[in-house]
Amino acid sequence: MLLANRVILVTGTARGIGAAIAEVCVREGALVYCADRDYTATRQVGERRWELPCDVARDEDLQRCIAAAPRLDGLVNNAGVNFLKPFLETTMEDYDRVLNIDLRAVFRLTQLAARAMPDGGSIVNISSVHSLAGVPGAAPYDAAKAGVIGLTKSLAVELAPMKIRVNAISPGLIETQIWRDLLATIDEPKPYLDYWYSNIPQARLIQPEEIAELTAFLLSPRASCITGANITADAGMTAQLVSREPQV
Ligand SMILES: NC(=O)c1ccc[n+]([C@@H]2O[C@H](COP(=O)([O-])OP(=O)(O)OC[C@H]3O[C@@H](n4cnc5c(N)ncnc54)[C@H](O)[C@@H]3O)[C@@H](O)[C@H]2O)c1
Incomplete structure (x- = not known):
């Protein structure tokens, strides 16, 4: 098992990608602490999974x-919110909400978690x-997600002497x-x-489990020389x- 006896904290696990990450980490032998604002009580679920109510902001x-x-x-900083609104209509409350969850919380939780990793970590x-590229109406999200890459590289360098690796998945x-x-909701x-x-060469959607498998690999010692990377x-x-749509 890739993560036998590892203790891992994952945010945003009540559904989506985070739920798959938690499941794969448990399957790979880790003790997994799952944090999500949708949980109403702290409880142990099975032998190796805890759920913790948590608003990462x-x-x-x-x-x-x-x-x-x-x-x-x-630690897996997964909790995130997306947001689409024209730039000229976006309020500073909109901006702060997205940045607080998608970037500020990553900074703060990583700081707290690194202090709790006496033997190094991932x-x-x-x-x-x-x-890597922007979408109209997603300026706060785009700024936050690009910020996460800057943070990843900076912390990969600064935490390397503590044997802590820091990577991003895009x-x-x-x-x-x-x-x-x-x-x-779409008729056709x-x-x-x-x-x-036409915008995805493999012409398909990606399953949350595929992101979870990559996450488990990066968390494991098999990724020992990988730090500071942004893996698409x-x-x-x-x-x-x-x-590849016909040119018009
Ligand atoms: N779905 C995609 O296509 C996609 C693509 C690229 C990146 N992502 C990123 O992957 C991550 C997970 O996305 P997803 O699609 O699974 O999202 P989702 O909305 O399905 O799930 C997000 C989870 O995070 C939790 N969450 C949201 N805000 C929180 C907060 N303040 N505190 C604690 N928990 C909170 C939600 O309750 C939910 O369980 C996000 O960071 C997102 O930006 C998603």
């Missing part, structure tokens, strides 16, 4: 999560392809429940999907310069 919640674990070998930040389009719900999903597939897991999306 609240410092006291983050401190409670760190105190709940005996020590840490790994930190994985779930960024996005938005860290997923492309993932088939989470939110995506399935969105598709269900085929042209919509065709549009997306996007089915080729950011490798393609122009869409």
